[in-house]
Amino acid sequence: MGKMNRLTGLAALSLVVFATACSSGGNGESQGSPSASAGQSASAGQAGSASFTYVLPTQHANWLKDEKWLPIIEERTNTKLEITDAGDGSTYYSNMDLRIGGGEFPDAGIVRLAQADVYGTQGAFVDLKPVIEQHGPHIKKFMEDNPEFTNLITSSNGAIYGLIAEYPKIPEIIFYREDLFAKAGIESTPRTIDELTEALRKLKAEYGNNGQFYPLTGRDQFMKFTEAFLAKDAIKDGKVNGIYENGKGFDLYSPNFKKQVEWFRLLYAEKLIDPEWVAGTETEESWQTKMLNGQGAVSYDYYTRPVLFMENGGKQNDPDFSMTALPYLKDIEGGQSKATPMFPRFYTDRVMVVNAKSSDKAADIIKFLDYLYTDEGQELVTYGVEGESFEVVGGEKQYTLEYSVQTLKPIGEQKWNFLNNHLTFPKPVDSEAFYKWNDQLVRDYALTLFTDEYVDDLPILKYSTQQLQDRANLLAGVKGPLQAGLVDFVTGKRDMSDWETFLQEMETAKYKEVVAIDQAAWEAMSH
Known part of the structure; x- marks a missing residue:
């Protein structure tokens, strides 16, 4: 009984760490950089000739307020930013409907693409196309280089009512217990469906006598x-x-x-295969417990899961515990199968618009955003400040902050964030840098597997x-x-x-x- 209570606690801890690792800022912080330490809290911003209010979901607003790069951007663009929030998930977007309808929408904010189109054509939002033409040369260049992006943000009337945030390429991964495979005599990793089936059979033969071991397990859709x-x-x-x-x-x-x-x-x-997974009764906690205590050996889930299992209960429960990613299988015709990112490259639930009542601020807002599309702005939000969060070695930028130390810094404390899957502002994303700002294990398989050879970029429907x-x-x-x-x-x-x-x-x-x-x-x- 004590063992199971301990496992349940470990599973709960893994949940907390998972939420933090997938959602919290990339959390680097050190003292001594004049540019970084000069800023006050992100919500207060820097004194400047330009200013605007910005609403986004509560969780993301909290992260954005902690971003150590934000005060630097405010200083460099001479802008003061006031961040507000309005709930999370569907509640947030419902609140946007109410605020827009009630005339209480701030200067700028995040809406869905469909909301941008509908309310924009009704006159609620600024047509950003001419503003970008005049004040956003780097955004314009990005649009020219990415016609899918331009097509998505352009309404049927030719106007552009919002800019979409880019998302890094993150597919789910197949991962497995290396130690259980070795003990079951599986000498090579499966590369086809048939080989995977045989591996599952060997695992079942080795560990299935107690009736509680199902080699393939998971959560959500099986x-x-x-x-x-x-x-x-x-x-x-x-x-x-x-x-x-x-x-x-x-x-x-x-x-x-x-x-x-x-x-x-x-x-x-x-x-x-775990019957509870098939039946839809598997909870996240029960799945985690099974993977931690050896009741499952193969799963298919979020890309950081192997590290979280390794660091939050795996080794404590079993000294031999070892988990890593399995390359995506060959398809049934013998070619290399391709996984799909969890979210499309341009995420249509993350569209920044400008209130038509704040049209006098549109130029300043676009200038602010345009900085994020420059090489200097991209370096800042992707790597931070040289000498503080990264160094250049052999012509390549390398993070100097310890990922595993940084990720658990609390909300409310300024930090570097290089997990650019967060909603902050619409801006380009360097997927390779995103993989590098991760635990070494994730870094190794992400840089290998999250490539065009193994992952598809599919069209986005509007x-x-x-x-x-x-x-x-x-x-x-x-x-x-x-x-x-x-x-x-x-x-x-x-x-x-x-x-x-x-x-x-x-x-x-x-x-x-x-x-x-x-x-x-x-x-x-x-x-």
Whole structure:
């Protein structure tokens, strides 16, 4: 009993560290840099001839206030910034609707792309296109070099009502217990679905006698490895295949997806996959506990998980505990499969707009943002200050701060942040530098695996407000029956001979109507 309580505590600690590592600032801090130490708190800003108020989700606002580079930017751009917040998640965007409708939107803030388009065409936001033309040369250059970005931010009337934040390329990873593989006699890492299946069988034979060991386990949606079956949702030759989730979903009507379901059915029948994961009853805490105490050996989840397991319970529970990433498998045709980033490169929930009532400040706001697109501004938000947070060795910038020490610095303390997956301002992101500002283990596999050889960048769909509403309503009626049906097939409650009948049921549930909305969105963007 004591052991399980300890494991539960470790799992809870891992949750805290995970939230901090994925969400907190990249936390470097040292004394003695005049430029860095000159700034007061980010919310107070620097005295300057320009100023503006800026609203964004509460969590991100708190991080931004702690950014050690922000006072330096304020000083260099002669700008004073006042940061405000308005909740998190869907609550935040609902609050933006209310603030815009009630005339209480600040000078600038973050909205969804659809909100930017709708309210912008109604006159609520400044058309930034002429402002960028006159005051944002580096933003303009970025737009010219990235036509997808320009297409996304340009409304049907030709105006630009907001700038989208770029996101680093971060796919989920397959990871495994190296020590359990070695003890089970698995001498080489699996490279195909068949080899993975055989490895799971060996693991089950070695550790499955107590009935509580399932080699493949996880949390959330169990339908992973879709890239290896060549069954991802996609846009091919102008046609949307499957409900489009930027490659994170699947094409229900693909024959290869049926093969994937059959593979999971085999895993379930041979007790190679955690039944709680398949049933949807696995919690994050129970999954973590299983991975920590050896009840699971392979999983597919967030890119920092191996380090978090290693540092938060793994070694304490088992001195031999060793975990790392598995290269993405070959696909069923023998080629290299490609994973999909968790979020698209240009994240349409992160769009900065300028209040039309603050049009007199638009030029200053764009000048402020334009600095973030310069080489100097990029160096500051990506590496910090030379001599304080990085040094140049052999012509390359290297961080001098210890990542593992910095990441747990508390909210409310100024710090360097080089985890540029945070929402701060719309600005370019250096993905390679993002990987480098991580634990050594993550750095090693991210720099190897998060490349064009292993990861796809897929098109981003831009929806109208009506399309978003219709799509959400339809999905509410589709996802339940879809998930339940897949679980029935995998668990053997339903025979695979019923597959065509199931597809007809999904048509009745209006699966294809969701795809039709995605198709319409793609065609509108393509013309």
